[in-house]
Amino acid sequence: NKGNYEHYMQKEIHEQPESLTTTMRGRLIRGGSCKAKTVLLGGLKDHLKTIRRSRRIVFVGCGTSYNAALAARPILEELSGVPVTMEIASDLVDRQGPIYREDTAVFVSQSGETADTLLAFEYALENGALCVGITNTVGSAIARHTHCGVHINAGAEIGVASTKAYTSQIVVMAMLALAIGGDAISSQARREAIIDGLFDLPNRVREVLKLDHEMKDLAKLLMAEQSLLVFGRGYNYATALEGALKVKEVALMHSEGMLAGEMKHGPLALVDENLPIIVIATRDTCFRLQTAVIQQLHARKGRLIVMCSKGDAASVSPGESCRVIEVPQVEDCLQPVVNIVPLQLLAYHLTVLKGYNVDQPRNLAKSVTTQ
Ligand code: UD1
Ligand code: F6R
DSSP states (O other): OOTTOSSHHHHHHHTHHHHHHHHHTTTEEEOSTTSOEEEOOTTTTTTHHHHHHOSEEEEEEOHHHHHHHHHHHHHHHHHHOSOEEEEEHHHHHHHTOOOOTTEEEEEEESSSOOHHHHHHHHHHHHTTOEEEEEESOTTSHHHHHSSEEEEOOOOOOOSSSOOHHHHHHHHHHHHHHHHHHTTOGGGHHHHHHHHHHHHHHHHHHHHHGGGHHHHHHHHHHHTTOSEEEEEEOGGGHHHHHHHHHHHHHHHOOEEEEEEGGGGGGTGGGGOSSSSEEEEEEOSSTTHHHHHHHHHHHHHTTOEEEEEEETTOHHHHOOSTTOEEEEEOOOOGGGHHHHHHHHHHHHHHHHHHHHTOOSSSOTTOOSSOOOO
16 A cells, blocks of 8 residues: 555655654663663574674675665674674675684575575574574564574565665664673763664654655756766765665666775776766764765766765865755764665656656566575
């Protein structure tokens, strides 16, 4: 049921304040003034000790689910104290990459039925790793066969392009980082700030959704283009990959997400006055580096669209030709949840303007059950 919306993708983008609320329901505990703020993930509570003692946490997924894990990686590294590595499911299986008994392998999958992810899971299981699932689908293969896990509870996702599952996956993995991190005094203030940020997140997403018309205007400007680049780094490297994936899969437009730190190592050669480039430069420890990237792209006459925190438009914009997307600022590790929304809206509007099928892009299936 699409309700008042024309397409499922549109509905699922706009219902993110509600889906995020359901994802967090009953799992965040904010007591009175003297009571600690904590996270409770029922599916993991008996396994947290094992996860904390593991030698490594390996995230495994495909497409958007992989990108969600990539977005959560920095906060997991920070709070867990355990090294975190990333594997694209098919690549892990192709390489028969090393997985050990002392590893915790986390399988991220909206459908819980993706063939590549299931093969990687069977491989990790054979190698003796603790296998954790993060899935949206109760009763799916991943949910049933992993040792333990967390349901993201985002509600059914019908549009082939994953949107609300992505933001709920990131939130679950941020909660996972809090749960693994335990209650060390040294990180208490940071943990409380993240929990406050999580409580506030649905409202911030409601706020960023107001950019809908602005993103439609941007889509009109970009719809005739052949190609689009998205530069991000740090917490928002994943936002660049995921934004570009959305644009290519539904708007059928070539689009690449790139690590801004790699710009000078090749991609800079592509920059001219025609190729549109989105640079994500919201406030965090990478902000100064991103403003330098904007200056360098501007010096080469790059056609820039900058995403920045509210109030930063004047300080990030290198000139009148630069378009700016201002988004609400949230706790740094949660910023990817806010930042992806304008890019989801952009991909949606590009597709509708071009007259393509937004809910069922050509050649794609919602659940990829073959290799
Ligand atoms: C569970 C109930 C929820 C109830 C809540 C009350 C289910 C599906 N969830 O939620 O309805 O309101 O208790 O306390 O009945 N699991 C895996 N792999 C996965 C995902 C989950 O093994 O990929 C396992 C978990 O380890 C857990 C069970 O499935 O044993 C349910 O997980 P989850 O729904 O996340 O647990 P709760 O949030 O506690
Ligand atoms: C992108 C998309 C795909 C899926 C990928 C994994 O919008 O939908 O990239 O994310 O096929 O699917 P799940 O999460 O079901 O394992």
